[in-house]
Amino acid sequence: MRALRDVIHDFLDAARLFSRPARFYLLAEFLIWTAHGVYSVLFNLYLVEAGFPESFVGRAVSMNAIGVAVAASPAGILAERWGRRRSLMLGAVLEGIGHILRATTVHGPTLLATGFVVGVGQSFFQIAAAPFLSEHSTTRERTHLFSTFFAAALVAGVVGSAVGGAIPRGIEALWPGVTLFTSYRATLLGAAVLAMCSIVPLGQIGGGRESALANETPIPNREQARALAPVAINALLIGMGAGLVIPFMNLYFKDRFGCSSAKIGTIFSIAQIFTATASLLGPAIARRFGKLRTATASQLLSLPFLVTLGAERRIEVAAVSFWARATLMQASTPLVQTFIMEAMPPALRARATSTINLVWNIGWAVSAAGAGLIIEKFGFATPFYLTAGLYGIAAILFWRAYHGMPELGAEVRLSEEAKGRRGEGTIPD
Numbered sequence: 001m002r003a004l005r006d007v008i009h010d011f012l013d014a015a016r017l018f019s020r021p022a023r024f025y026l027l028a029e030f031l032i033w034t035a036h037g038v039y040s041v042l043f044n045l046y047l048v049e050a051g052f053p054e055s056f057v058g059r060a061v062s063m064n065a066i067g068v069a070v071a072a073s074p075a076g077i078l079a080e081r082w083g084r085r086r087s088l089m090l091g092a093v094l095e096g097i098g099h100i101l102r103a104t105t106v107h108g109p110t111l112l113a114t115g116f117v118v119g120v121g122q123s124f125f126q127i128a129a130a131p132f133l134s135e136h137s138t139t140r141e142r143t144h145l146f147s148t149f150f151a152a153a154l155v156a157g158v159v160g161s162a163v164g165g166a167i168p169r170g171i172e173a174l175w176p177g178v179t180l181f182t183s184y185r186a187t188l189l190g191a192a193v194l195a196m197c198s199i200v201p202l203g204q205i206g207g208g209r210e211s212a213l214a215n216e217t218p219i220p221n222r223e224q225a226r227a228l229a230p231v232a233i234n235a236l237l238i239g240m241g242a243g244l245v246i247p248f249m250n251l252y253f254k255d256r257f258g259c260s261s262a263k264i265g266t267i268f269s270i271a272q273i274f275t276a277t278a279s280l281l282g283p284a285i286a287r288r289f290g291k292l293r294t295a296t297a298s299q300l301l302s303l304p305f306l307v308t309l310g311a312e313r314r315i316e317v318a319a320v321s322f323w324a325r326a327t328l329m330q331a332s333t334p335l336v337q338t339f340i341m342e343a344m345p346p347a348l349r350a351r352a353t354s355t356i357n358l359v360w361n362i363g364w365a366v367s368a369a370g371a372g373l374i375i376e377k378f379g380f381a382t383p384f385y386l387t388a389g390l391y392g393i394a395a396i397l398f399w400r401a402y403h404g405m406p407e408l409g410a411e412v413r414l415s416e417e418a419k420g421r422r423g424e425g426t427i428p429d
Contacts, residue, residue: 015141025129029149033152037269039191041161044057061243061369064116067115067121069361089202091121102192103185104185133146157268161268162266163265164265165262239364243363243371248371302391303388
């Protein structure tokens with residue numbers, strides 16, 4: 001109990017140091033990720049209710065990822081030259097507009113195009129976020145700020161998933177005779193408006209001039225660029241694995257177990273509660289065991305639960321496996337983000353983030369487009385098995401690339417000559 005109290009006190013002490021811009025950003029993130037939570041539960045169900053097959057759902061998901069990938073490099077450059085706050089606001093506006101358009105049409109090509117717009121907005125928002133938080137924090141509270149950054153998104157996802165699952169049923173109760181499709185559409189429109197509201201706290205940050213990161217330090221040398229390669233490979237493999245199963249989890253629970261949108265929302269919310277708790281405890285665990293050890297162990301421990309999801313026919317076991325997999329795979333995310341921002345020179349931070357987003361979303365887009373066809377032909381089991389294989393390869397390769405490097409903030413177990421270099425865990429699914 002004392003150890004837990006120490007962890008809580010350490011977090012609270014760090015949280016008091018969060019800057020005003022960081023706090024406003026966290027509020028904006030909460031709003032936009034609440035909208036994400038609603039869409040994660042309902043959008044695929046909305047498409048299926050409109051008469052689209054799983055193969056089209058896969059293409060729609062892939063277009064979103066393609067938008068993120070295509071905009072990744074421009075977003076990184078824009079964040080450096082135009083400013084991180086402006087990039088955040090542009091991303092929020094594009095994402096909100098895209099969500100509104102997606103919820104007001106069932107025209108296939110338009111749905112694909114608007115999914116691309118949402119992806120572009122997400123790219124601008126995501127890539128500017130980590131450099132923005134890094135600039136508005138100090139070493140003392142930065143790891144905790146990134147943990148809160150990740151946990152806030154997850155808590156918002158809990159709210160969004162719960163609301164997204166419950167509101168359609170509430171609409172049907174208030175207006176008897178309304179179709180399920182209409183209740184889905186109304187809920188999605190409400191979430192889109194919420195995403196647009198994220199520009200309000202971003203506008204409160206102020207328009208202080210932000211320096212162009214590209215001019216602050218020399219361009220990194222070849223050795224530094226090569227150090228990023230294992231991170232990019234890891235991101236590609238994790239993105240491919242995630243794209244095979246994550247976009248289809250709501251359909252998995254609906255088709256295999258007959259779950260309603262409310263029950264799916266509850267399952268998703270519980271998963272995010274567990275993950276948020278684990279992410280807040282992550283810094284303390286990483287200080288004891290090391291970031292790389294913690295992240296690699298989490299990935300490998302998640303693999304049996306992926307296999308179980310593919311084979312399981314009991315909803316209780318499947319739900320527990322889903323919660324365990326989500327917690328183990330995503331708990332290392334804030335540790336990874338902290339490492340990338342601290343390990344990379346300022347000139348490379350936004351571009352490093354954009355590179356990782358680029359390759360992760362390429363992997364996601366390719367696998368999500370194919371996953372719909374795989375599910376139609378072979379069912380849900382095969383994608384889970386393939387994902388377990390990709391995650392396992394990613395964890396092993398990343399461990400081999402960085403296991404000899406000491407880590408900032410970890411207990412140093414290497415020689416004095418080896419100090420000063422640092423490595424990190426895995427890219428989130």
